[in-house]
Amino acid sequence: MKKLYTFLGSLLYIWVILSDVVLPVIGSSFPTTLTLQRSISLKDRVGLSRLRAHDRARHGRLLQSINGVIDFPVSGTYNPYRVGLYYTKVQLGTPPQEFNVQIDTGSDVLWVGCSGCTGCPSTTGLQDVQLSAFNPSGSSSSSVISCSDKRCSMAAPFADALCDNSNNCAYQFQYGDGSGTEGYYVSDMMRLTTIVGGTAITNSSAKVIFGCSVTQTGDLTKTDRAVDGIFGFGQQAMSVVTQLSSQGVAPAAFSHCLRGDENGGGILVLGSIVEPGMVYTPLMPSQPHYNLNLESISINRQTLPIDASISAAVSQSVRPLLSRGNSCYLITSSVNDVFPQVSLNFAGGASMVLRPQDYLLEQNSIAGAAVWCMGFQKIDGQKMTILGDLVLKDKAVVYDLANQRVGWVNYDCSLSVNVSTSTGSNSNTYVNTGQLSSGVSSRNPPLSAVLIVVVVMLGTLLFM
Numbered sequence: 001m002k003k004l005y006t007f008l009g010s011l012l013y014i015w016v017i018l019s020d021v022v023l024p025v026i027g028s029s030f031p032t033t034l035t036l037q038r039s040i041s042l043k044d045r046v047g048l049s050r051l052r053a054h055d056r057a058r059h060g061r062l063l064q065s066i067n068g069v070i071d072f073p074v075s076g077t078y079n080p081y082r083v084g085l086y087y088t089k090v091q092l093g094t095p096p097q098e099f100n101v102q103i104d105t106g107s108d109v110l111w112v113g114c115s116g117c118t119g120c121p122s123t124t125g126l127q128d129v130q131l132s133a134f135n136p137s138g139s140s141s142s143s144v145i146s147c148s149d150k151r152c153s154m155a156a157p158f159a160d161a162l163c164d165n166s167n168n169c170a171y172q173f174q175y176g177d178g179s180g181t182e183g184y185y186v187s188d189m190m191r192l193t194t195i196v197g198g199t200a201i202t203n204s205s206a207k208v209i210f211g212c213s214v215t216q217t218g219d220l221t222k223t224d225r226a227v228d229g230i231f232g233f234g235q236q237a238m239s240v241v242t243q244l245s246s247q248g249v250a251p252a253a254f255s256h257c258l259r260g261d262e263n264g265g266g267i268l269v270l271g272s273i274v275e276p277g278m279v280y281t282p283l284m285p286s287q288p289h290y291n292l293n294l295e296s297i298s299i300n301r302q303t304l305p306i307d308a309s310i311s312a313a314v315s316q317s318v319r320p321l322l323s324r325g326n327s328c329y330l331i332t333s334s335v336n337d338v339f340p341q342v343s344l345n346f347a348g349g350a351s352m353v354l355r356p357q358d359y360l361l362e363q364n365s366i367a368g369a370a371v372w373c374m375g376f377q378k379i380d381g382q383k384m385t386i387l388g389d390l391v392l393k394d395k396a397v398v399y400d401l402a403n404q405r406v407g408w409v410n411y412d413c414s415l416s417v418n419v420s421t422s423t424g425s426n427s428n429t430y431v432n433t434g435q436l437s438s439g440v441s442s443r444n445p446p447l448s449a450v451l452i453v454v455v456v457m458l459g460t461l462l463f464m
Contacts, residue, residue: 068196069419070250070270074103075128077264078389079361083126086258086389087227088268091191092210093139099228100129103256103268105399106289108160108234108242109171111183111211119216121226131228134212136186145169145185145209152185154237158288161185161238171211179218186212190240192249206249208240234289235401241270245401251421252402257413260357260393271419272407273396280400280407281346290399290406291384298343298351319369328363328373335360335372344387352408358391 076086087102092112099112113120115135124131136142145152145168152169155161164170168184189205196202213229220226233241233254244250255273258266267273284291296303318338319330331338339356346352360372375390396411411417 068194068202069421070192070194070244071201072193072268074256074258074266074268075100075264077262078258078260078393079264081363082262083225083264085225085227086264086266087126087129088231090231092134093136093188094141095139096189096191096205097132097134097139099132099134100126101229101231102227103233104230105233107173107230107232108158108236108239109173109211109232110208110229110240111171111173111181111213111232112229113216114183114212114214117183117214117216119221120213121216121221121223123223124226125224126227129227131226133228136188136212139188141207142186142188145187151187151209151237158236158238160236175218175220177219179216179220181211181213181216181220183211183213183215185209185238206244206247208243209238210240233399235399236288241401244270253398253400255396255398255417255419256392257396257411257417258389258393259413261414263414266413267417269417269419271421272398272400274418274420275396275409275411278396278398278407278409279350280398280405281348281350283404283406285404292406293347294344294385295347296345298345299340303345321371326373328371329360330366330369331372332369335362335370339372348405350407352391352395353410354391358393361390 072088072090074086074088076083078084078086085102087100089098089100090110090112091098101110101112112134113131115133117133120133122131136144147163147167147169149169152161155169161169161171164184166184170182170184172180172182174180187207187209190208190210192204192206194202194204211229232239235242241250241252241254245252250270251272253272254268254270256266256268257273258264281292284293296305298304321328321330329338335356339360341356342354342359344352344354356372359375361375363371363373365371376385376387392408394410394413395408396413396417398407400407
């Protein structure tokens with residue numbers, strides 16, 4: 001059975017309605033001899049308080065090495081006329097091989113194209129990106145997951161896994177834009193960049209299961225926006241976030257902060273960004289995606305029905321038009337002078353205030369007038385609207401899987417953030433990530449992809 005994902009082509013999405021750590025050893029030659037020295041001599045008579053202090057310090061170092069913030073670099077922009085997607089780098093296998101993968105909160109599985117893949121691009125229009133293919137036989141730590149493996153059976157209820165003719169644990173994913181991929185699962189090492197103690201960066205590794213794609217179809221075969229694969233940040237069994245969390249390597253939470261300026265890039269970490277003003281709304285239960293319940297909207301401080309239109313608050317001097325089915329407007333003045341701020345009011349009292357640049361996308365110009373179009377995606381036949389990375393840019397966004405909630409706060413994503421590696425109510429472990437994840441994008445031809453999304457339930461949000 002194929003699993004269908006709503007993949008609209010670039011943004012990250014929220015839908016509104018984690019084996020042992022292996023640390024690298026560096027040495028000049030083998031075999032080598034390590035001399036161990038007791039910190040407390042057997043001849044010493046040591047008080048119980050000193051032993052307790054020593055044990056607490058040792059335990060703290062162990063916790064710090066595990067609970068450091070796992071950091072992923074981010075490149076790309078929300079703007080489809082520049083890059084149109086956000087992507088990161090992952091290192092897989094032994095020796096590690098680097099891959100560029102699109103960040104996707106609307107699916108669960110990390111997959112990359114493998115050697116011999118049919119339809120996998122070999123070149124890309126993205127600057128500073130070189131495509132690679134994963135070869136399981138070239139990694140000394142790689143193993144193929146069989147259908148009898150219990151990890152395969154755990155993914156089957158979510159349609160993330162099936163059996164192929166070789167008795168391999170396989171997958172077939174079909175995306176909403178008509179593109180698709182299929183392949184089989186392998187288990188191998190993922191190299192992790194971990195920030196410990198606020199300043200130190202250490203490299204560690206953990207075993208994860210990911211997809212080895214042997215076929216790609218549709219837009220995934222195109223070279224203008226090609227990357228090596230997709231990094232799913234969903235919450236089902238095959239998600240890397242879930243795998244690392246279950247191993248105790250990372251918390252059951254991840255966060256991103258996407259830069260909305262021309263440079264693009266941003267921050268992507270496993271853990272919860274902690275900044276003043278963060279508000280949370282609960283995830284809707286038993287939903288496959290990050291679905292949130294939208295209760296009302298406010299325009300110019302006036303609460304309106306969910307199916308209200310922004311056009312009611314727009315100056316009559318603006319000329320509306322349709323472009324490829326989208327609601328667009330011809331504007332000769334500043335967009336901030338014509339369009340209002342919009343507040344999306346979610347369950348739990350959490351509001352998201354949007355500037356015009358957060359829900360409108362400038363496309364082109366006609367006779368000197370700029371064409372601005374709505375950036376929301378309404379799902380036909382369903383009371384859902386997808387809010388993509390156009391909306392989520394310039395915000396710190398937290399996906400707290402342990403507590404089943406999503407949070408956000410407006411933020412300058414070119415700055416550093418504080419991150420907690422604890423998901424409990426007494427969260428008190430913080431690491432300042434600096435600007436380690438701040439990536440820089442480059443100019444590229446127009447693209448159309450949507451990978452960071454929020455699905456809003458109960459409304460035809462802000463459409464004419």
